[in-house]
Amino acid sequence: MAILKVARMGHPVLRAKARPVPPSEIASPVVQRLIDDMFETMHEYAGIGLAAPQVHESLRIFVAGLRNAPVTDDFPEDDDMPFVALINPELTLVGKPDHEGWEGCLSIPEIRGLVPRAPRIQVRALDRAGKRVEFTASGLPARVIQHETDHLDGILFFDRMRSFGSLTYMEEYRRFHEKDEDEA
Numbered sequence: 001m002a003i004l005k006v007a008r009m010g011h012p013v014l015r016a017k018a019r020p021v022p023p024s025e026i027a028s029p030v031v032q033r034l035i036d037d038m039f040e041t042m043h044e045y046a047g048i049g050l051a052a053p054q055v056h057e058s059l060r061i062f063v064a065g066l067r068n069a070p071v072t073d074d075f076p077e078d079d080d081m082p083f084v085a086l087i088n089p090e091l092t093l094v095g096k097p098d099h100e101g102w103e104g105c106l107s108i109p110e111i112r113g114l115v116p117r118a119p120r121i122q123v124r125a126l127d128r129a130g131k132r133v134e135f136t137a138s139g140l141p142a143r144v145i146q147h148e149t150d151h152l153d154g155i156l157f158f159d160r161m162r163s164f165g166s167l168t169y170m171e172e173y174r175r176f177h178e179k180d181e182d183e184a
């Protein structure tokens with residue numbers, strides 16, 4: 001396993017639409033190693049999610065999560081999130097994308113901002129075994145999955161903000177805003 005270099009805002013790979021992974025390639029050592037390396041990179045930088053374009057691979061894959069647990073049909077509606085690796089994800093938003101919560105991004109270091117997201121989503125994807133998975137998510141997992149899926153379409157969280165008035169550096173976030181946090 002290896003810790004990969006993370007692309008930062010401004011690198012064109014973050015603005016490209018990533019290509020789907022052919023299901024027949026999921027079991028290949030190249031894709032399996034990429035997923036392992038993405039988990040290791042996410043842990044190294046204490047992220048809660050990481051999409052393949054962020055490590056310079058324009059493929060529709062992301063990893064996310066906070067702890068080991070089986071992925072059930074319904075994610076819990078709180079700040080808990082099992083580790084997942086999702087390939088070619090398709091999201092259906094349930095409810096309006098108007099729930100604001102704090103987000104950060106490993107490609108936009110040291111910055112936080114309030115981003116409106118749908119409170120609940122339905123997710124269809126392939127897992128790293130190539131098996132089709134379907135589940136619903138709300139709360140933090142719904143936010144993280146929307147953020148990571150946006151990366152696959154070249155969208156960064158700044159693009160989703162209603163205004164830049166909430167943008168804050170991490171140090172000021174901890175000083176002034178962390179207590180306001182309700183979702184992420």
Ligand SMILES: [Zn+2]
Nearest residue numbers: 104105106107
């Ligand atoms: Zn991000």
